[in-house]
Amino acid sequence: MFEALKEGFIRTFIRDNRYKVFVQGFKNTIIITLTAAVIGILIGIVVSLIHALAQSARNKKRKTPGAMVLNVLDKICAAYVALMRGTPLAIQLMIMTFIIMGGFPNKVIVCCIAFGVNSGAYVSEVIRGGIASVDIGQTEAGRSLGLSELATLRLIVLPQAVKNILPALCNEGIAVLKETSICGLISVVDLTRAGDLIRSRTMSPYFTLITVALIYFILVFGLSKAVGRLERRLAQSDRH
Amino acid sequence: MIDIKGLHKDFGDLKVLKNIDLHIDKGERVVIIGPSGSGKSTLLRCMNLLEVPTAGQVIFEGTDLTDPKTDLDTVRCKMGMVFQQFNLFPHKTILQNMTLAPRYHKLMNEAQANETAMRLLDRIGLADKANVYPSTLSGGQKQRVAIVRALAMGPDVMLFDEPTSALDPEMVGEVLELIKELADDGMTMAIVTHEMGFAREVGTRVLFMDEGTIAAQDEPKAFFENPQNPRLKDFLSKVL
Numbered sequence: 001m002f003e004a005l006k007e008g009f010i011r012t013f014i015r016d017n018r019y020k021v022f023v024q025g026f027k028n029t030i031i032i033t034l035t036a037a038v039i040g041i042l043i044g045i046v047v048s049l050i051h052a053l054a055q056s057a058r059n060k061k062r063k064t065p066g067a068m069v070l071n072v073l074d075k076i077c078a079a080y081v082a083l084m085r086g087t088p089l090a091i092q093l094m095i096m097t098f099i100i101m102g103g104f105p106n107k108v109i110v111c112c113i114a115f116g117v118n119s120g121a122y123v124s125e126v127i128r129g130g131i132a133s134v135d136i137g138q139t140e141a142g143r144s145l146g147l148s149e150l151a152t153l154r155l156i157v158l159p160q161a162v163k164n165i166l167p168a169l170c171n172e173g174i175a176v177l178k179e180t181s182i183c184g185l186i187s188v189v190d191l192t193r194a195g196d197l198i199r200s201r202t203m204s205p206y207f208t209l210i211t212v213a214l215i216y217f218i219l220v221f222g223l224s225k226a227v228g229r230l231e232r233r234l235a236q237s238d239r240h
Numbered sequence: 241m242i243d244i245k246g247l248h249k250d251f252g253d254l255k256v257l258k259n260i261d262l263h264i265d266k267g268e269r270v271v272i273i274g275p276s277g278s279g280k281s282t283l284l285r286c287m288n289l290l291e292v293p294t295a296g297q298v299i300f301e302g303t304d305l306t307d308p309k310t311d312l313d314t315v316r317c318k319m320g321m322v323f324q325q326f327n328l329f330p331h332k333t334i335l336q337n338m339t340l341a342p343r344y345h346k347l348m349n350e351a352q353a354n355e356t357a358m359r360l361l362d363r364i365g366l367a368d369k370a371n372v373y374p375s376t377l378s379g380g381q382k383q384r385v386a387i388v389r390a391l392a393m394g395p396d397v398m399l400f401d402e403p404t405s406a407l408d409p410e411m412v413g414e415v416l417e418l419i420k421e422l423a424d425d426g427m428t429m430a431i432v433t434h435e436m437g438f439a440r441e442v443g444t445r446v447l448f449m450d451e452g453t454i455a456a457q458d459e460p461k462a463f464f465e466n467p468q469n470p471r472l473k474d475f476l477s478k479v480l
Binding site for chain 1: 288290292308313314315316317319320321323325327328329330331340341344345386389390393
């Protein structure tokens with residue numbers, strides 16, 4: 001029994017320096033997750049900001065050129081969010097690889113962009129929900145004190161919305177981490193693909209797949225715990 | 241000071257305000273009463289355009305607020321507003337709540353803003369609360385801070401939207417007392433309230449709103465002692 005385990009370990013990790021494939025895969029998974037998260041957050045901020053401004057312009061019922069431009073942009077953003085949420089990520093990844101960025105040599109960058117663009121849709125919903133969770137009275141108080149739309153958003157609403165946004169944002173990051181496991185579809189060697197490569201060489205699925213699962217689990221579980229702690233921290237500042 | 245001409249406000253199919261004409265002079269204290277749903281809060285909120293009228297004009301100190309070219313933020317600096325739900329900013333200390341708008345509008349530098357805020361807090365006996373967060377204050381204290389927060393801007397008129405409706409009964413007195421002090425100082429006010437005794441004591445004119453119109457108005461003594469309008473009679477018989 002022990003001998004068999006030892007043999008499996010050596011075959012999976014030691015022989016031909018196979019651990020290097022895992023390290024390479026792990027590195028790619030982390031790079032893609034972090035870059036996609038940053039891209040997602042940037043897109044999410046822009047989309048939710050456009051939505052917030054377009055909505056308040058609609059409430060004012062003033063038909064200025066600016067308001068109409070905002071309205072069109074908001075419609076485009078809504079279509080983008082619907083598309084990203086309404087189609088499988090695997091398909092989006094392939095469309096990005098073979099159509100939109102067809103021929104682009106660095107597939108890791110393609111992954112970063114595909115996952116980032118997808119995540120942006122979810123992030124925008126998270127931010128939109130966070131802003132909507134702040135009592136409308138806060139906005140009214142800000143506006144009644146002569147603060148502009150943007151100043152009210154920046155000084156009054158967003159600081160309070162962050163409390164709801166941050167934990168959800170971290171959860172979205174965790175989701176991206178798990179979603180990157182489909183990178184193998186376009187032959188990018190991420191952690192999952194690395195495990196699969198080794199498995200096909202050693203013909204012993206146990207060590208590779210369970211190792212890969214364990215690494216994901218440790219990352220996700222650790223991050224989830226950190227988010228939980230963050231949530232409690234933010235809830236505390238309510239009471240002061 | 242405030243001139244309202246032919247004001248209409250619809251929410252969808254619901255006509256909340258129907259052709260309101262109202263003139264408020266400097267130094268007047270207009271108290272607005274009426275059954276719920278009669279449009280009294282909407283009328284008040286139209287005065288600083290928190291609610292955008294469907295039709296009609298709101299003219300404040302010679303500026304037409306309904307003109308799309310009007311810079312509402314500047315106008316609102318001269319119109320303080322106090323809300324039923326206080327709407328203090330929970331993520332800011334009491335002092336920060338009070339200095340935020342004056343600093344934002346560069347009406348004062350930091351030292352002046354702090355000095356003004358402390359003088360006002362001292363006046364309401366809450367100077368020792370300057371550096372705590374709103375969540376630690378009682379309802380009455382919150383509302384008194386909300387009132388002096390509006391005063392810190394040096395407004396020409398104060399709009400009160402049911403300032404005591406969200407308070408525990410034992411805290412109503414302290415808030416009404418503060419409003420009376422402002423009245424004695426000659427502040428122009430429009431007050432929506434359900435406190436009939438207060439309306440009579442502090443008002444120079446009382447309006448009765450019913451189904452989106454001003455059904456009756458008079459100076460307080462005649463208004464309460466000798467009501468002519470049958471609906472007003474009915475209303476007073478229920479609330480007095």
